[in-house]
Amino acid sequence: MNTGALRCLFVCLPKDLVVYLIKLKNINMKKSDKNTGGTSFHKTTITCTQHQLETILGAPQHGVSGDEKCQMEWVCETKDGAVVTIYDWKEYRKLDRNEMIEWHIGGFKWLDTYTAKKELVEMMIETFGIAKL
Numbered sequence: 001m002n003t004g005a006l007r008c009l010f011v012c013l014p015k016d017l018v019v020y021l022i023k024l025k026n027i028n029m030k031k032s033d034k035n036t037g038g039t040s041f042h043k044t045t046i047t048c049t050q051h052q053l054e055t056i057l058g059a060p061q062h063g064v065s066g067d068e069k070c071q072m073e074w075v076c077e078t079k080d081g082a083v084v085t086i087y088d089w090k091e092y093r094k095l096d097r098n099e100m101i102e103w104h105i106g107g108f109k110w111l112d113t114y115t116a117k118k119e120l121v122e123m124m125i126e127t128f129g130i131a132k133l
Helices: 003-012 015-024 050-057 110-128
Strands: 040-048 073-077 083-087 101-107
Touching (some): 040 110, 050 073, 050 110, 101 110
Antiparallel strands (some): 040 101, 083 101
C-alpha cells in the first residue's frame, strides 16, 4: 500500500483504531502516569489542534491548572521512556477543538522534548498526512 492510500485510510478510521495502528507502526509515544515533578519548558513546541492531539494520544489527563495558565495537559513517555508533558500555555480563553495553537512540550531535558516533538510529528503524518512544526 502506498503512503497516500495509507493516509486516506487513517483519516476514515475510528480514533481508537488509529491509535492502535500507530502503536503497531512502532511509534511508541504513549500516555503515562509517571511523576512530572521537575519537568520544565525547553522552548520546544508543536502547532496542531486539540482534536489532533486527542486522536493520537487520547483525552488529556489534566484539566485547568490551579493558576489557570494551562487548560489541558497530557503526560506521556517517548519510545525511549522519557517523561514529557504536552500542554497549552496562557491561552486564557475557551479553545475550539479544531483551532491550530502552539502547544508546549515540557520535559526533564531539551533532548527529551525534541524527541517527543519528533515522535508527535511522525504520529501526525501517519494519522493525518500533515504536521506543522
